[in-house]
Amino acid sequence: MRPFTYERATDARAAVAAASSAGAKFISGGTNLLDLMKLEIERPTHLVDISRLPLKDIEELQDGGLRIGAQAANSDVAADHRVRTRYPVLTLALVAGASGQLRNKASVGGNLLQRTRCPYFYDTAAGCNKREPGSGCSAIGGFNRIHAILGASDACIATHPSDMAVAMTALDAQIELLGADQTLRRVALVDFHRLPGNTPHIETVLRPGEMITAVVLPPPPPGRQLYRKVRDRASYAFALVSVAAIVAAERGTITAARVAFGGVAHKPWRGTEAEAALIGRPASDATFRAAADAAFAQAVGRGHNDFKIELAKRTLYRTLAQATQAQ
Amino acid sequence: MSNVVDTKNADIAAKTTQIALTINGHVRRLELDPRTSLLDALREDLHLTGTKKGCDHGQCGACTVLINARRINSCLTLAVMHEDDDIVTIEGLGSPGALHPLQAAFVERDAFQCGYCTPGQICSAVGMLAEAKAGWPSHATADVAAQSTTLTETEIRERMSGNICRCAAYPNIVAAIRDIVEGRR
Numbered sequence: 088m089r090p091f092t093y094e095r096a097t098d099a100r101a102a103v104a105a106a107s108s109a110g111a112k113f114i115s116g117g118t119n120l121l122d123l124m125k126l127e128i129e130r131p132t133h134l135v136d137i138s139r140l141p142l143k144d145i146e147e148l149q150d151g152g153l154r155i156g157a158q159a160a161n162s163d164v165a166a167d168h169r170v171r172t173r174y175p176v177l178t179l180a181l182v183a184g185a186s187g188q189l190r191n192k193a194s195v196g197g198n199l200l201q202r203t204r205c206p207y208f209y210d211t212a213a214g215c216n217k218r219e220p221g222s223g224c225s226a227i228g229g230f231n232r233i234h235a236i237l238g239a240s241d242a243c244i245a246t247h248p249s250d251m252a253v254a255m256t257a258l259d260a261q262i263e264l265l266g267a268d269q270t271l272r273r274v275a276l277v278d279f280h281r282l283p284g285n286t287p288h289i290e291t292v293l294r295p296g297e298m299i300t301a302v303v304l305p306p307p308p309p310g311r312q313l314y315r316k317v318r319d320r321a322s323y324a325f326a327l328v329s330v331a332a333i334v335a336a337e338r339g340t341i342t343a344a345r346v347a348f349g350g351v352a353h354k355p356w357r358g359t360e361a362e363a364a365l366i367g368r369p370a371s372d373a374t375f376r377a378a379a380d381a382a383f384a385q386a387v388g389r390g391h392n393d394f395k396i397e398l399a400k401r402t403l404y405r406t407l408a409q410a411t412q413a414q
Numbered sequence: 415m416s417n418v419v420d421t422k423n424a425d426i427a428a429k430t431t432q433i434a435l436t437i438n439g440h441v442r443r444l445e446l447d448p449r450t451s452l453l454d455a456l457r458e459d460l461h462l463t464g465t466k467k468g469c470d471h472g473q474c475g476a477c478t479v480l481i482n483a484r485r486i487n488s489c490l491t492l493a494v495m496h497e498d499d500d501i502v503t504i505e506g507l508g509s510p511g512a513l514h515p516l517q518a519a520f521v522e523r524d525a526f527q528c529g530y531c532t533p534g535q536i537c538s539a540v541g542m543l544a545e546a547k548a549g550w551p552s553h554a555t556a557d558v559a560a561q562s563t564t565l566t567e568t569e570i571r572e573r574m575s576g577n578i579c580r581c582a583a584y585p586n587i588v589a590a591i592r593d594i595v596e597g598r599r
């Protein structure tokens with residue numbers, strides 16, 4: 088690990104000021120950052136510890152929504168009674184991710200900012216445009232079983248590893264950001280992460296020094312909320328494919344549908360094509376198949392990950408069938 | 415680690431910092447390189463070697479300790495981040511003459527072979543039981559909105575999945591934890 092200086096931020100305003108200098112980085116749970124620092128993939132020269140800032144609360148909003156402080160632990164969000172009863176898809180996604188120990192440490196903000204688990208990103212001997220811009224993508228033509236099938240580029244086919252962010256994407260979450268100039272702004276989660284394009288090392292729309300202060304959930308949408316995750320072992324593994332679905336049906340007709348996918352793209356992927364293929368249609372096998380086909384019409388396999396296209400379709404199909412059962 | 419001369423970030427001297435950590439009820443003063451993980455501080459500086467280093471990347475759980483009664487991986491956190499926290503390691507749970515009930519259950523059930531993962535398993539189980547008592551749901555919970563949870567074998571296995579046992583003593587680890595859950599100890 089490279090040397091760095093450390094400071095504990097006393098308030099949010101001081102934190103963004105301290106993190107605006109070159110080489111500075113926020114640290115919160117540290118579960119991903121320290122792992123990457125040990126491998127010298129992340130090389131901050133100054134760490135600003137924001138884990139003790141008073142940004143841990145989960146608050147009710149007047150419109151019926153919920154504001155989740157960015158420093159809340161993943162486990163606290165998953166266990167929150169309001170989340171469990173009104174946003175169960177979020178609890179389901181959170182408890183499907185990582186381990187008990189990691190969820191106790193990982194913050195909500197840090198979860199959104201975690202880096203890909205592409206093995207070439209971790210392998211400092213390999214080319215990786217995300218880790219070292221211009222060094223090529225070793226996953227293209229390489230071992231790419233876990234890689235993206237939607238929205239990838241010739242520069243990068245890595246996926247975003249979060250489960251939590253997939254549920255939040257289906258819930259239309261907004262991210263609250265405090266800038267280095269001390270102004271607050273809100274960004275829709277679907278616009279927060281970027282597609283790789285030619286700059287896969289730039290992963291979000293965060294500005295230098297900007298800090299995530301909260302995730303804002305609008306009031307819960309109608310319908311049953313489900314999260315289904317497919318992975319190589321039964322627990323404590325990243326998703327090959329995951330689906331967050333919120334579906335309402337009345338008298339056999341789908342009246343509302345939200346769909347998001349994990350493990351398929353450089354960002355949590357909102358399935359707008361699938362949603363359009365569901366709303367107003369009968370809750371039937373044919374509809375679910377059409378939605379799955381629509382969702383992955385643009386999907387591109389890279390060899391080892393070709394199976395993910397069919398796997399993702401089937402995972403969506405199964406989730407939709409379950410969501411509309413006896414409703 | 416603090417003695418290594420790093421030529422890459424030579425402009426930042428590997429300066430040490432003085433901190434105080436509360437471990438197993440005792441305040442311990444340390445002078446550390448900020449890079450020191452809590453795990454290395456425990457083992458290398460304080461010689462509390464009960465906490466084990468397995469993967470050092472948060473994948474095996476051997477380094478699990480309790481911070482403010484919650485289980486975490488001590489390899490993935492910096493010691494300097496834990497001033498004012500209450501840190502409990504396996505040495506603080508019990509001693510050879512006065513075993514923690516989980517330690518006694520592990521011995522009775524032969525819940526290990528090599529024993530390397532055991533301190534992490536036990537610290538993790540202590541944290542896990544508190545989480546279940548507080549009604550926290552898991553991936554194995556059928557209804558996450560339910561206020562309470564029953565620790566079935568499936569629940570225990572899911573909740574303990576962050577602790578790997580290379581000897582695969584899992585059946586006996588689960589049996590030991592069930593002894594506590596079901597009041598046999």
